[in-house]
Amino acid sequence: MQKVQLGKCCQLFELRRVAICYYSTSKFRKRSNSSLFELACEACVDILAKSQISQTEIDAVLVSSSTQEPYTSSIVSEMLGIRPSISQRIESLCNSGTNAIISAYSHIISGLCDSALVVGVEKSESPGNVLTWDITRGSFAFPIHWASMFAKAHMRKFGTTEEQMAMVSVKNHRNAVNNPAALFRKAVTLEGVMESKKIVPPIKVLDCSAICEGASAVLIMSEDKVKSFGIEDPVWITGVGMETRSASFAAVAADLSASESVRNAAKKAFRMSGKKPRDIDVAEVHDAFTILEIMAYEDLGFVEKGKGGRFVDNCEIAFNPRGGILGSGHPVGATGIAQVAEVAAQIQGKACKRQVKDCENGLVQNLAAAGTSATVMIMNK
Amino acid sequence: MQKVQLGKCCQLFELRRVAICYYSTSKFRKRSNSSLFELACEACVDILAKSQISQTEIDAVLVSSSTQEPYTSSIVSEMLGIRPSISQRIESLCNSGTNAIISAYSHIISGLCDSALVVGVEKSESPGNVLTWDITRGSFAFPIHWASMFAKAHMRKFGTTEEQMAMVSVKNHRNAVNNPAALFRKAVTLEGVMESKKIVPPIKVLDCSAICEGASAVLIMSEDKVKSFGIEDPVWITGVGMETRSASFAAVAADLSASESVRNAAKKAFRMSGKKPRDIDVAEVHDAFTILEIMAYEDLGFVEKGKGGRFVDNCEIAFNPRGGILGSGHPVGATGIAQVAEVAAQIQGKACKRQVKDCENGLVQNLAAAGTSATVMIMNK
Numbered sequence: 070m071q072k073v074q075l076g077k078c079c080q081l082f083e084l085r086r087v088a089i090c091y092y093s094t095s096k097f098r099k100r101s102n103s104s105l106f107e108l109a110c111e112a113c114v115d116i117l118a119k120s121q122i123s124q125t126e127i128d129a130v131l132v133s134s135s136t137q138e139p140y141t142s143s144i145v146s147e148m149l150g151i152r153p154s155i156s157q158r159i160e161s162l163c164n165s166g167t168n169a170i171i172s173a174y175s176h177i178i179s180g181l182c183d184s185a186l187v188v189g190v191e192k193s194e195s196p197g198n199v200l201t202w203d204i205t206r207g208s209f210a211f212p213i214h215w216a217s218m219f220a221k222a223h224m225r226k227f228g229t230t231e232e233q234m235a236m237v238s239v240k241n242h243r244n245a246v247n248n249p250a251a252l253f254r255k256a257v258t259l260e261g262v263m264e265s266k267k268i269v270p271p272i273k274v275l276d277c278s279a280i281c282e283g284a285s286a287v288l289i290m291s292e293d294k295v296k297s298f299g300i301e302d303p304v305w306i307t308g309v310g311m312e313t314r315s316a317s318f319a320a321v322a323a324d325l326s327a328s329e330s331v332r333n334a335a336k337k338a339f340r341m342s343g344k345k346p347r348d349i350d351v352a353e354v355h356d357a358f359t360i361l362e363i364m365a366y367e368d369l370g371f372v373e374k375g376k377g378g379r380f381v382d383n384c385e386i387a388f389n390p391r392g393g394i395l396g397s398g399h400p401v402g403a404t405g406i407a408q409v410a411e412v413a414a415q416i417q418g419k420a421c422k423r424q425v426k427d428c429e430n431g432l433v434q435n436l437a438a439a440g441t442s443a444t445v446m447i448m449n450k
Numbered sequence: 451m452q453k454v455q456l457g458k459c460c461q462l463f464e465l466r467r468v469a470i471c472y473y474s475t476s477k478f479r480k481r482s483n484s485s486l487f488e489l490a491c492e493a494c495v496d497i498l499a500k501s502q503i504s505q506t507e508i509d510a511v512l513v514s515s516s517t518q519e520p521y522t523s524s525i526v527s528e529m530l531g532i533r534p535s536i537s538q539r540i541e542s543l544c545n546s547g548t549n550a551i552i553s554a555y556s557h558i559i560s561g562l563c564d565s566a567l568v569v570g571v572e573k574s575e576s577p578g579n580v581l582t583w584d585i586t587r588g589s590f591a592f593p594i595h596w597a598s599m600f601a602k603a604h605m606r607k608f609g610t611t612e613e614q615m616a617m618v619s620v621k622n623h624r625n626a627v628n629n630p631a632a633l634f635r636k637a638v639t640l641e642g643v644m645e646s647k648k649i650v651p652p653i654k655v656l657d658c659s660a661i662c663e664g665a666s667a668v669l670i671m672s673e674d675k676v677k678s679f680g681i682e683d684p685v686w687i688t689g690v691g692m693e694t695r696s697a698s699f700a701a702v703a704a705d706l707s708a709s710e711s712v713r714n715a716a717k718k719a720f721r722m723s724g725k726k727p728r729d730i731d732v733a734e735v736h737d738a739f740t741i742l743e744i745m746a747y748e749d750l751g752f753v754e755k756g757k758g759g760r761f762v763d764n765c766e767i768a769f770n771p772r773g774g775i776l777g778s779g780h781p782v783g784a785t786g787i788a789q790v791a792e793v794a795a796q797i798q799g800k801a802c803k804r805q806v807k808d809c810e811n812g813l814v815q816n817l818a819a820a821g822t823s824a825t826v827m828i829m830n831k
Contacts, residue, residue: 084561135520137577138583140541140697140818141541142542142694143696143819144583147697152694152695153694154691154692154693154718155552155692156549156823157541157542157546157549158540158542159539159540160539161521161538161539162524165538168536171562172538172557174560175553175557175562176556179465179555179559180465181556202525311537313527313533313535314533315524315528316527316528317528320528438521441524442524442537
C-alpha cells in the first residue's frame with residue numbers, strides 16, 4: 070500500500086501499489102522490413118516468453134505510437150492472443166511512452182485492471198518526426214532549430230561550452246556500446262564530436278540523436294498480482310509528475326535556458342515519492358540533443374541552474390546507462406518505454422554489462438517538442 | 451466514497467468517486483471549413499463558459515480522435531489556455547470516446563488529477579472510417595458488410611424482421627428531431643425506411659448511420675472538486691466495463707447473433723455498479739446500424755436473446771433519446787463522448803425537449819469494428 074494525499078483534501082488514501090515486472094526492448098534499427106505490428110509483437114512476445122505469464126492474465130494492452138494506423142491496440146492484442154479489458158493507443162509525440170505507462174498505472178490503481186502490457190513502437194517514417202503544425206516556428210521547422218537556441222542561450226548565460234555538450238555525447242555513446250538494443254554501438258571521442266559536421270551552430274551531427282525504428286514493452290502489475298505470481302524483484306512506481314505548457318515553441322521560448330515543464334513535473338514526482346534528487350542512483354533523461362541532458366541535470370534538481378555543463382563528467386549518478394537517446398536512437402513512441410525498461414533493469418540488477426552498482430532508486434525524464442510537455446517518474450526497489 | 455473490491459484480493463478499497471459535471475456537443479455536420487482543432491475548441495469553450503471554471507482548475511486534457519495529426523491534446527490545451535498535468539490522445543476507433551472518458555476516470559482515482567476535460571472530435575475525412583487493415587474481411591471492406599451478416603443471422607435464427615429493424619430507425623430519427631446537435635433532424639416513417647434504397651440486403655440506407663464531423667466534450671471531476679465547486683447535480687460514474695475480443699471480424703464471426711464483447715463489458719459494469727438492467731431509466735447504445743440496437747437490448751441484458759426485435763417499441767427504457775448514431779451522425783472519436791453527455795443531461799433533467807421523465811440511472815454502450823471491442827458505463831444521480 071502507498072498512502073497518498075489526493076487533491077486538496079487532507080485525507081490520506083490507501084492506493085494499491087503498481088510495479089514494473091517485466092520489460093523487453095528490441096534492437097533499434099535505421100529501417101527494417103518489419104511492419105509496425107511485427108515490431109510491437111517482437112518485444113511483447115519476448116515478455117510473454119520470459120515471464121511465462123499466460124495471455125489470459127493480461128487485462129490491458131496499451132500502445133504508444135505516433136503511427137497513422139487506426140485500432141493498433143486491438144490489432145496487437147489479437148496478434149498476441151490477448152483479450153484485454155482495456156485496449157487503447159496513447160499519442161503525445163516523444164512523450165507518448167511515459168504517458169502510456171502512466172495511463173496503465175492509473176488503470177491499475179482504479180481497479181479496472183490488474184496487469185497491463187504497454188508497448189511503444191515506431192516505424193522510421195513516423196509522422197511524429199516533423200512538427201508541421203507549429204507555425205510559431207516560422208521557417209525553423211526542425212527540432213534542431215530549437216536545440217540550437219537552447220544551446221546558445223545556455224552558453225551565453227552560463228558559459229557552457231561546446232566541449233561540455235560534446236562530453237554528453239561521448240558518455241552516452243560509450244554507454245551504448247554495452248547496450249545490445251542500441252542503434253549506435255560505437256564509442257566516439259571528444260575530438261570526434263567536436264569535428265563532426267556542424268548542422269545548425271553550435272549543434273553538430275554528434276550532438277543529435279537519430280530517428281529510427283523499434284519497440285519496447287513493459288508488463289506492469291498491481292501489488293496483488295505481484296504477490297500472486299511470486300515476482301521477487303518488482304520495481305515500484307512511486308512518483309509521477311507530468312506537465313504540458315503548450316504545443317508551440319513560441320509559448321515556452323521566454324526562457325531558453327530552462328524547461329518549466331520538466332521543473333514542475335520533477336517537483337510533483339519527487340513530492341509524491343518522498344525522495345530527493347540525492348536519493349537517485351540511476352536516471353534515464355531525454356537527450357535527443359546533448360544540451361537537453363545538461364538542462365535536465367539542472368531542471369530535475371541534481372545541480373544548480375547554470376552548472377550543468379560542469380556536471381557531465383563530475384557526478385555520482387549514472388545518467389543514461391543504456392546510451393540515452395543519443396546512443397540508442399529515437400523511435401518516438403518507444404523511447405519513453407525503453408527508458409523505463411532500462412531503469413527497471415538497473416534497479417533489478419539485471420542490466421548485464423551496463424549494470425550500475427547498488428541501484429535502489431531510479432528516475433525517468435521524458436519530454437516532447439522542445440519541452441512543451443514533460444514527464445518524470447520515480448521508481449524504487 | 452465508493453467501496454470497491456479490487457483484483458482478486460478480498461480487501462475493499464475506498465476509491466474517490468468521479469462525476470460528469472459539464473458537457474457540450476457541437477452541431478454535427480456533413481462537412482465544414484473548421485479545422486479539427488476549431489471543432490474541438492468549440493465544444494470545450496462552451497463548457498468553460500457554462501461552468502465558469504477557470505482554465506487553471508483543469509489538470510488533464512484528453513482528446514479522443516482517429517485523426518492523423520500528432521500532439522493534438524497539447525495543441526487543444528494551448529488553444530484553450532490550459533496547462534494540464536496530463537495531456538494525451540486516445541485512439542480505439544469508434545470506441546475511442548468512452549475509452550478516453552474511462553482514462554480520465556482512472557487518472558482521477560489514481561490522484562494524478564482532480565479534473566479532466568475530455569473532448570472527442572472527428573473530421574469527415576477521418577482515417578477511422580475504413581478498416582483497410584482487416585484482411586479477414588476479404589472484399590467485404592465496409593462496415594455495412596458485417597452489419598448485413600449480423601442482420602441476416604438474427605432474422606434466420608430468431609425471426610427478426612426488416613420492419614422491426616426499420617422501427618429502430620423510425621424511433622431514433624424521431625428522437626433526433628428534438629436534438630439541436632443532430633445531423634438529421636427529420637422524422638422518417640416505417641414505409642420511408644422500408645422503401646429506402648437497399649445497399650447490402652437486408653440493410654437499407656435508412657438502416658445506416660452517416661459519417662460526419664463534430665465534437666463533444668465533458669468535464670469530469672473528483673468528489674473533492676465537485677464539493678469545492680458546489681456542483682449540485684454531478685452524475686457519478688459507478689460502473690465501468692470494457693472488453694476487446696479481437697481487431698478482425700473473422701475472430702468474432704463464430705456467433706453472428708450476439709456480441710460477446712458487449713455481454714462481458716455489461717456484466718463487469720453492472721457488477722461494479724451494483725445495478726441491474728431493470729434499474730436503468732435511459733440508455734445510449736451504439737446504433738451505427740439498426741440491427742446493432744436490437745442486439746444491444748439483448749446483449750446488455752434488457753431482454754432475452756432473440757426477443758430484441760419485438761422489444762423496439764415495447765420497452766419502458768428510453769433508448770437513444772438524442773437520436774443515437776442513426777439520428778445524430780457518427781463522428782467516430784466524438785460518438786462515445788456525445789453518448790455520455792446525453793445520458794448525463796438526462797440524469798440532470800436538463801435534456802430540454804428530449805427529457806425522459808424520472809431519470810436516475812443511465813447506461814452508455816459503445817463499440818468498435820463489428821463489436822470486436824465494447825464499452826459499457828453506468829452513471830447515477
